[in-house]
Amino acid sequence: MDHFPMNWGRPRNDALDAYGTYPIAQRPYNGPTDAFSAGVQHTQQPIVTGTSVLAIKYKDGIMMAADNLASYGSLARFKDIQRLHPVGTNTVIGAGGDMSDFQYIQNFLDQLMIEEFTEQDGHSLGPSEIHEYLSRVMYARRSKMNPLWNSLIVGGFKDGKRFLSYVDLLGTTYSASTLATGYGSYIAQPLLRKAVEGNEDTLTEDEAVKIIEQSMKVLYYRDARSLNKYQIAKITADGVIVSESRSAETQWSFAEGIRGYGAQTQ
Amino acid sequence: MPDMVALSRQQPQERQFNPYSENGGTILAISGADFSVIAGDTRQSEGYSIQTRYAPKVFRLTDKAVLAVNGFAADGNMFVKQVRQRLEWYRHAHAKDMPLRAIARLIQTMLYARRFFPYYVYNILGGIEDDGSGAVYSFDPVGSYERESCRAAGAAQSLVQPFLDNQIYFKNQVPQPGMTHPKHLPLGTVGDGLEMFVVLAKGSPLYGLENFDGVQEMTSTHEGERIFVVRRNLKRD
Amino acid sequence: MFRNTYDSDNTVFSPQGRLHQVEYALEAVKQGSAAVGLRSKTHSILLALKRSTGELASYQQKMFRIDDHVGIAIAGLTSDARVLSNFMRQQAMSSKMAFNRPVPVNRLVSAIADKAQVNTQEYGRRPYGVGFLVIGQDQSGPHLYEFSPSGNSYEYYAMSIGARSQSAKTYLEKHYESFADCSLEDLIKHGLHALRETLQQDKDLNVNNTSVGIVGPPSKHEKTTSVNFRILEGETIQPFLDTMIPKDAPEAAAASEAAPAASTDEDVQMAE
Numbered sequence: 188m189d190h191f192p193m194n195w196g197r198p199r200n201d202a203l204d205a206y207g208t209y210p211i212a213q214r215p216y217n218g219p220t221d222a223f224s225a226g227v228q229h230t231q232q233p234i235v236t237g238t239s240v241l242a243i244k245y246k247d248g249i250m251m252a253a254d255n256l257a258s259y260g261s262l263a264r265f266k267d268i269q270r271l272h273p274v275g276t277n278t279v280i281g282a283g284g285d286m287s288d289f290q291y292i293q294n295f296l297d298q299l300m301i302e303e304f305t306e307q308d309g310h311s312l313g314p315s316e317i318h319e320y321l322s323r324v325m326y327a328r329r330s331k332m333n334p335l336w337n338s339l340i341v342g343g344f345k346d347g348k349r350f351l352s353y354v355d356l357l358g359t360t361y362s363a364s365t366l367a368t369g370y371g372s373y374i375a376q377p378l379l380r381k382a383v384e385g386n387e388d389t390l391t392e393d394e395a396v397k398i399i400e401q402s403m404k405v406l407y408y409r410d411a412r413s414l415n416k417y418q419i420a421k422i423t424a425d426g427v428i429v430s431e432s433r434s435a436e437t438q439w440s441f442a443e444g445i446r447g448y449g450a451q452t453q
Numbered sequence: 454m455p456d457m458v459a460l461s462r463q464q465p466q467e468r469q470f471n472p473y474s475e476n477g478g479t480i481l482a483i484s485g486a487d488f489s490v491i492a493g494d495t496r497q498s499e500g501y502s503i504q505t506r507y508a509p510k511v512f513r514l515t516d517k518a519v520l521a522v523n524g525f526a527a528d529g530n531m532f533v534k535q536v537r538q539r540l541e542w543y544r545h546a547h548a549k550d551m552p553l554r555a556i557a558r559l560i561q562t563m564l565y566a567r568r569f570f571p572y573y574v575y576n577i578l579g580g581i582e583d584d585g586s587g588a589v590y591s592f593d594p595v596g597s598y599e600r601e602s603c604r605a606a607g608a609a610q611s612l613v614q615p616f617l618d619n620q621i622y623f624k625n626q627v628p629q630p631g632m633t634h635p636k637h638l639p640l641g642t643v644g645d646g647l648e649m650f651v652v653l654a655k656g657s658p659l660y661g662l663e664n665f666d667g668v669q670e671m672t673s674t675h676e677g678e679r680i681f682v683v684r685r686n687l688k689r690d
Numbered sequence: 691m692f693r694n695t696y697d698s699d700n701t702v703f704s705p706q707g708r709l710h711q712v713e714y715a716l717e718a719v720k721q722g723s724a725a726v727g728l729r730s731k732t733h734s735i736l737l738a739l740k741r742s743t744g745e746l747a748s749y750q751q752k753m754f755r756i757d758d759h760v761g762i763a764i765a766g767l768t769s770d771a772r773v774l775s776n777f778m779r780q781q782a783m784s785s786k787m788a789f790n791r792p793v794p795v796n797r798l799v800s801a802i803a804d805k806a807q808v809n810t811q812e813y814g815r816r817p818y819g820v821g822f823l824v825i826g827q828d829q830s831g832p833h834l835y836e837f838s839p840s841g842n843s844y845e846y847y848a849m850s851i852g853a854r855s856q857s858a859k860t861y862l863e864k865h866y867e868s869f870a871d872c873s874l875e876d877l878i879k880h881g882l883h884a885l886r887e888t889l890q891q892d893k894d895l896n897v898n899n900t901s902v903g904i905v906g907p908p909s910k911h912e913k914t915t916s917v918n919f920r921i922l923e924g925e926t927i928q929p930f931l932d933t934m935i936p937k938d939a940p941e942a943a944a945a946s947e948a949a950p951a952a953s954t955d956e957d958v959q960m961a962e
Binding site: 310312316319320323 | 794
């Protein structure tokens with residue numbers, strides 16, 4: 188099956204395209220792409236991975252955070268990777284999971300936005316459209332048993348409305364006022380919910396930053412695949428801002444006496 | 454070298470991507486003489502994590518058909534989307550909504566088409582038939598279906614179904630001497646859900662529904678079938 | 691019937707730089723009964739004159755629903771219209787499936803215009819013999835477009851296509867400046883007056899030969915609360931017909947004077 192939703196719902200063969208109204212050159216091709224396609228292997232596990240992404244709703248829009256680490260197994264392999272990617276002028280996607288799959292997603296979303304821009308008709312793809320498209324692609328890939336191995340959070344602000352939604356390698360989607368992927372869904376999500384739920388319309392930007400900072404710090408303490416170097420994105424009526432990398436103040440002296448935590452020799 | 458022996462006996466391990474998940478929740482539907490009630494909770498979870506407290510799994514298809522989907526949420530949402538597109542084509546072709554029994558058969562064929570890579574979804578379809586009677590159809594993931602008076606599916610099926618068997622089908626109940634069990638329950642005694650759709654047949658009375666807590670009407674005219682939604686909050690544990 | 695030397699293949703230009711087959715296709719649109727479209731700040735509407743082959747036959751279908759927010763009225767070959775409207779429905783659903791977004795109306799019109807253009811250039815094809823008026827509502831408000839077999843599409847305040855549509859156009863040109871602020875009822879009234887101009891002297895609009903398509907909030911004469919595209923036919927349009935000013939009234943008479951005399955081969959009755 189063709190996993191690009193733009194081709195869906197259009198005739199694929201003469202049985203469906205009964206009138207033959209499609210010029211041949213425009214008909215989508217759904218066959219194998221090369222003679223050896225049957226021998227091509229599918230992703231069975233992620234290789235270079237990113238860890239949690241956090242996101243919350245607040246008074247002015249959406250705030251998201253992700254650290255700059257891409258791990259190779261337990262090795263902290265790449266320490267200057269950006270995992271928050273702006274798409275268009277009012278959307279950011281944040282990704283955990285396989286970083287090469289994420290870069291592929293960035294590429295085709297950028298391509299999609301260029302195509303949309305080229306129409307020059309005043310219509311644009313907002314966060315909800317981008318999320319819907321992403322989830323169609325993710326679900327189609329899982330249905331081909333060839334998933335894009337990511338957990339993605341889509342945050343945005345358009346026409347005065349906040350948008351925050353999740354999609355993962357299975358095509359599972361949901362939205363809530365706080366979201367977290369990976370390890371963050373166990374460690375940070377309870378903290379975020381406690382701070383945000385019910386206060387979405389009153390939380391100021393400074394308060395939101397504090398909640399995010401606190402959660403990222405806890406994650407850094409607890410998640411062995413995290414890095415104390417992260418970025419915060421905010422999406423408001425003014426557009427998208429992804430911050431420079433920052434780090435949290437941490438205190439490790441407590442660890443000295445704990446066997447297995449610090450650098451004990453004995 | 455006992456270790457080497459143990460190693461060589463190990464079977465080759467195959468890691469395989471698992472395309473399914475289970476997102477919890479329960480759905481339930483009950484039909485009466487001229488109404489149908491379809492309910493579902495709105496929590497979506499995976500393992501011990503609650504993903505969200507509001508992800509509806511009960512969907513209005515037409516003015517007299519409501520579909521509840523439970524199981525793997527991604528499959529469920531996709532399935533509903535596809536059913537809706539099929540119903541739209543039917544509307545284009547026939548300038549009317551598809552009748553309930555036809556939707557039921559459509560769902561069967563759509564599910565069975567994926568017999569060897571199933572939608573991991575339990576469907577319950579509720580609504581009003583062309584003859585004005587309330588109806589519930591329940592399906593298994595590969596399309597077996599039947600028309601029933603009530604059905605529960607999902608995480609709490611094993612708790613809810615026996616209750617329904619007792620309360621709706623009067624199983625293990627003995628009628629008063631000289632009396633018989635009623636054929637259909639009146640709407641008033643049919644329970645209370647977390648997100649509940651009530652479909653009333655054309656010209657049916659309201660059965661006190663207008664005084665219900667948190668009820669909202671979804672239909673635009675009062676001349677045909679009427680659909681109401683009731684929303685309640687879960688215990689926030 | 692006239693014939694040109696360079697008209698047997700649509701891909702061949704005449705020495706005057708014309709594509710005769712394309713121009714014949716535009717004639718096919720003029721053979722169809724008229725359709726009129728108008729737009730205000732809040733609504734887009736379509737009105738169409740339905741023909742019947744005779745007393746025993748039903749009336750033809752002049753309007754098609756494409757999606758909740760888009761509808762079309764046609765003039766020309768109904769069978770070609772069905773092919774194109776099928777395509778438009780697929781585009782609309784594709785947009786819903788991929789983006790959960792109602793397809794922008796201008797893109798829908800561009801898509802069929804591009805298809806029509808291919809037919810004017812590719813070997814072994816023929817142009818579509820049908821013209822559309824497309825109405826719809828999207829993020830940028832209500833719209834009215836004309837599509838023609840030449841592959842052209844334009845947006846309009848008001849437009850008419852089909853047999854004797856010039857008479858309707860004359861009426862619309864005279865009144866279009868007032869349309870923007872019109873109520874739905876007044877807009878339909880203007881539409882009916884314009885449509886009436888395309889009729890023969892002894893004919894009049896009635897509930898059987900008129901279709902009305904609306905996008906926008908409902909009129910007081912409608913029973914729905916929907917803002918989606920809907921087609922009104924039969925008794926439901928009687929209240930709107932009742933608002934018309936009779937033909938012999940001074941205002942209406944003035945409008946019809948401006949219309950050029952129609953040729954005789956056009957009739958509300960369809961030719962055998």
